Amino acid sequence: MSAVRLRICTSWRTAPHQTIRVRTTSRRTIHVDGCNRLSNFWTPTQAPKKGINEAVGEDGHDLLIRAGFLRQAQSGIFHLLPLGLRVLDKVEHMIDKHMQSVGAAKVSLSSLSSTDLWEKSGRLDGRDKELFQLRDRKDAKFLLAPTHEEEITTIVKNAVHSYKDLPLRLYQITRKYRDEARPRQGLLRGREFVMKDLYTFDLTSEQAMQTYDAVSKAYRAFLTELNLPFLVATADSGNMGGTHSHEYHFASSKGEDTIIQCGNCDLSMNEEVCFAKYQPQQSSIERGCTLWTGRTTEIRNGRARTASIVNVYLPQGDYELNIHALKKLVPDLDTSPFSVQDWHEESSDLLSEGESEMPAIISIRDPRVLEEHITDDAVDGEILSAPFLLTKQREGDQCPKCDSPSIQLHKAVEIGHTFHLGTRYSKPLEAAVQAEDNTQVDIEMGCHGIGVSRLIGAAASLLADQRGLNWPLAIAPFSTVIVGAGKMPPEDTREVYDTLMKGLLSQFLSGPRTRAAPPDAVIDDRERPFGWKLNDADLVGYPFIIVLGKAWSSERAVELQCRRLGVKENVPVAQLPQRIAEYCEKL
Numbered sequence: 001m002s003a004v005r006l007r008i009c010t011s012w013r014t015a016p017h018q019t020i021r022v023r024t025t026s027r028r029t030i031h032v033d034g035c036n037r038l039s040n041f042w043t044p045t046q047a048p049k050k051g052i053n054e055a056v057g058e059d060g061h062d063l064l065i066r067a068g069f070l071r072q073a074q075s076g077i078f079h080l081l082p083l084g085l086r087v088l089d090k091v092e093h094m095i096d097k098h099m100q101s102v103g104a105a106k107v108s109l110s111s112l113s114s115t116d117l118w119e120k121s122g123r124l125d126g127r128d129k130e131l132f133q134l135r136d137r138k139d140a141k142f143l144l145a146p147t148h149e150e151e152i153t154t155i156v157k158n159a160v161h162s163y164k165d166l167p168l169r170l171y172q173i174t175r176k177y178r179d180e181a182r183p184r185q186g187l188l189r190g191r192e193f194v195m196k197d198l199y200t201f202d203l204t205s206e207q208a209m210q211t212y213d214a215v216s217k218a219y220r221a222f223l224t225e226l227n228l229p230f231l232v233a234t235a236d237s238g239n240m241g242g243t244h245s246h247e248y249h250f251a252s253s254k255g256e257d258t259i260i261q262c263g264n265c266d267l268s269m270n271e272e273v274c275f276a277k278y279q280p281q282q283s284s285i286e287r288g289c290t291l292w293t294g295r296t297t298e299i300r301n302g303r304a305r306t307a308s309i310v311n312v313y314l315p316q317g318d319y320e321l322n323i324h325a326l327k328k329l330v331p332d333l334d335t336s337p338f339s340v341q342d343w344h345e346e347s348s349d350l351l352s353e354g355e356s357e358m359p360a361i362i363s364i365r366d367p368r369v370l371e372e373h374i375t376d377d378a379v380d381g382e383i384l385s386a387p388f389l390l391t392k393q394r395e396g397d398q399c400p401k402c403d404s405p406s407i408q409l410h411k412a413v414e415i416g417h418t419f420h421l422g423t424r425y426s427k428p429l430e431a432a433v434q435a436e437d438n439t440q441v442d443i444e445m446g447c448h449g450i451g452v453s454r455l456i457g458a459a460a461s462l463l464a465d466q467r468g469l470n471w472p473l474a475i476a477p478f479s480t481v482i483v484g485a486g487k488m489p490p491e492d493t494r495e496v497y498d499t500l501m502k503g504l505l506s507q508f509l510s511g512p513r514t515r516a517a518p519p520d521a522v523i524d525d526r527e528r529p530f531g532w533k534l535n536d537a538d539l540v541g542y543p544f545i546i547v548l549g550k551a552w553s554s555e556r557a558v559e560l561q562c563r564r565l566g567v568k569e570n571v572p573v574a575q576l577p578q579r580i581a582e583y584c585e586k587l
Contacts, residue, residue, distance in 0.1 A: 029527065035497055036478065036522040041082050043068040045536060059254070060461030061186030063469050067539045069460075069477075076183025076191035083540065084456070086477040088194065091452050092173050094474060095196050098222040102214050104169040104198055109148050111175060115141040117150035121428050125299065130178045144177035149425045149447060152199045156443070157431035163203045166433065166443070167211060171198035173452060185254060187457030188413060194453040200446040203435065205422065208444035212244065212420050215448045219248055219416055222450075226472050227587060228462060231412055233259045236272040236324065248416035248450075250458045255412040260393055264404035272324040275388040277400050278367040289313045289369045292321050293339070295359070296332040306346055306359045307332070312390060313365040313374055313383070319391040326390055329364060366390040413458040414451070421445040460541075463564070469541030470564055473587040480521040480544040480580065483533045488548050493523050496548060496558060496573055503577020521546075538563065543587060544580055562587075 029039050046066045048058065064070050069084035080088060096106065115133065118124035124131075124143075132144035145151065152170060160168060173196045180191050187193070198215065202208040216232075223230045228250060235247040247270055249259060258271040267274075291313060298307040310330055314321060327333045343359075363383040365374065371383055397407040423442040426432065435441045456475070463470040473479060480500065484493045505519040524533050537545045547559040557570045562583055571579050 029525070031525070035494065035501075036520070038481075038522055038524045039526050041522075043083055043536075043540075044081065045539065058464070060464045060469070061188075061457060063464050063539070063541075064186065064457070064460050067469055067541070070187075074191075076180055076189070078187065078190065078192075078453075083477045087456055087471070087475050088452065090475045090477075091455060092196075094222060094225060095173060095450060095452070098218045098225075099169075099171050099196075099198060101221070102169060102211075102218050103167075104171045107152075107170050107172050108174060109145075109151050109172055111144055111177070112142045113145040113148065113151055115143055117154060117429070118143065121150050121153075121425055123150070130180065132177050132179050146176050146178045147195075147197060147447070147449070148172070149199070149421070149445075150429065153425045153429045153431050153445070156201055157426075157429060160201065160431075160443075161433055163433050163435050163441070166201055166203045167207060168201040169198065169211070170201075171196060171448075185457070187453045188254065188461075189256075190453070193451060196450040196452055198446075198448040200448070201431075202444045202446075203433065203441060205444050208420060208422070208446055209244075212418060212446055215446065216246065216418055219418065219448070219450075223248060223416075226459070226474055228459060228472055230415075231259050231261075231268065231410060233261075233268045233270045233412075234273055235270045235417065244420035246418050247414050248418075249410075249412035249414050250462055251410050252413045252458060252462055253411055254461055255414075257412045257414050258392075259410045259412045261408045261410065262399040262402060262404065263406035263408055265399060265402040265406075267399055267401040271322065271392060274393065274400065275322070275325045275328065276391075276393050276397060277403075278387070278389055279398070288316050289365070289373050290316055290319075294326075295334055295338050295343070296330060296362075297334045306343060308360040308362050309343065310362045310364070313363070313369045314391060315366055315368045322390055322392045325386070325388060326364070328388075329384075329386060330362065364390070413454070413461075415455045415458055416448075416450045418448045419446060421447055463541075465563075467563065468539035471541045471543060473543045473584060476541065476543050478520050478522040478542055480546060481537050481540075481542045482521060482523045482546045483530070483537060483548070484524075485530050485547065485549040488552075490525065492548060492552065493525065496546060496576070497521055497523055499573055500546070500576055500580070504580065507577055507581040544583070546576070 031037050031039055045068045048066060049062065058066070064084070065072070067083070068081055069087065070078045070080050073079055099106070115124055131146065134142055136142065156168065160166065173194065175192055176195045177192055180189060183190055200208070200211045200215065202211055220232070231249040231251055233247050233249065235245045247257070249255065249257060259268065260271050260274045261268045291311060294310040294312070296307045296310065298305055310333060312321065312326060323335055327335070361381065363381070365371065365383050365385055366389060367385050367387070368389070374383060393407050393409070395407060395409055396405055398405050399407055422444060424445070426443040426445055431443045432440045433443060459472060459475065460469055463472070471477070482493050482496055482500070500521050501519045504521070508519060524537065526533070534545070534547070543562060543564065545561040547561065549559055551557040551559060551570045555570070555572070557572045558576060559568065560571045560576065560579060561568050565583060565586055567583065
């Protein structure tokens with residue numbers, strides 16, 4: 001049997017309202033009384049995995065699952081549970097605020113995109129295997145959009161016709177899709193993800209760059225509000241196109257990007273675009289070199305075929321090919337794994353099909369490798385000398401900007417990217433406006449993304465410790481959890497909750513504190529042991545934990561804990577909002 005008990009109480013807003021308590025035969029109790037209670041949340045926590053190295057601990061993704069923020073549906077696909085959705089909502093709210101600061105309007109585009117538009121823009125060339133493609137019952141072709149340049153450009157093309165309608169800034173926060181060959185690291189590299197993408201439209205390139213700078217400033221303000229250390233680096237535009245781009249990263253050992261910075265100047269670049277200059281004294285002393293073999297491909301009869309073999313000669317020693325430097329010289333380079341054995345098998349297939357055309361041979365040497373050092377019998381024709389080093393930079397190498405031997409390498413997770421696209425999409429999709437002199441001008445575009453779900457995974461990993469998650473104040477599911485020891489009367493925890501919420505609301509509204517905690521506490525009123533609740537609070541990663549223990553009965557004081565600041569102190573309940581607001585300034 002279930003019982004419903006009604007009572008009248010007063011909320012922290014001092015407005016009377018009904019409290020409904022629904023209690024079933026199970027241990028779960030649901031309250032509807034105007035305050036945040038964990039009994040009303042579904043938080044399916046799990047025990048830690050067996051065999052975890054205590055010295056290393058669990059990574060952020062494992063903790064997100066164990067603490068009940070998300071569950072994995074398939075490889076690279078995750079469901080957000082109530083706590084995870086609260087974090088997502090807070091990140092989106094922050095993004096909305098900073099997008100409004102640059103005058104952007106919010107839209108929501110369909111996840112289905114026409115392949116016709118992608119073919120027209122030149123992004124659907126048969127080689128991109130990361131697109132989810134499908135057909136409807138009428139055999140029309142679609143794809144699940146990883147980005148929306150084609151769709152948004154078409155919308156603007158059909159609605160904007162005059163320079164008087166510009167500038168225009170449109171953004172969305174939606175789910176995107178990419179058929180990753182190897183999903184990994186949870187939310188950091190998935191097949192379905194949440195992304196904010198902002199598209200900007202300007203009349204001239206000068207105005208577009210002003211917009212770019214404004215968006216970059218908004219990105220820095222957004223990341224500063226998170227209060228996590230971040231890096232900004234010059235980057236490669238890649239398949240997006242355009243001529244100017246920057247990446248925004250969290251430094252992390254789990255990152256797949258390498259950011260190169262100089263300890264002597266302001267150089268900060270992704271290794272994809274940071275190529276070391278050749279100094280004549282750097283010629284290899286040893287006679288000899290190492291060979292790397294790759295290829296370029298072309299689509300022939302619907303299949304990727306080898307167009308040319310690329311032989312690259314590198315100096316002997318502890319060097320690693322910088323594939324991005326090589327792509328600067330060979331833009332059509334296919335970076336997928338390839339060996340001479342692969343070519344032999346492919347050539348046999350071609351001969352059996354009656355094709356006898358052999359691929360061209362492209363030979364390139366790192367400038368430190370002297371031509372007389374190359375004794376490869378396979379060399380056919382001229383060996384090109386690269387204008388820069390073809391190997392990755394290392395700690396202490398010479399800076400390509402100031403020549404100081406002060407290069408520093410940082411592994412990092414990319415969480416944002418800004419692109420100046422120019423007319424990369426407006427020209428092929430015919431998005432033009434009439435200028436003031438009555439001429440037709442292609443619209444200058446920009447695209448600016450933030451990986452929202454990726455940011456959540458990166459932030460979780462960045463601050464996690466052996467006790468659990470440790471959220472930044474701005475995006476924690478709740479800023480504060482209130483836990484009563486033993487059989488603490490519910491009226492007492494409610495009194496602390498009301499005092500805290502009133503005080504924090506006053507602090508938040510009065511300012512000028514930029515990090516004043518919003519009124520967002522929660523009571524842990526679940527029927528669980530006191531020790532279990534404290535361990536669960538550490539696991540979830542609330543910035544503040546308030547404990548009603550012995551000091552409450554004797555002094556009307558609570559124990560305030562903040563793991564990130566190393567705080568554990570007794571605070572009179574009347575002073576609690578002020579003390580938390582002070583600590584918020586340090587988080």
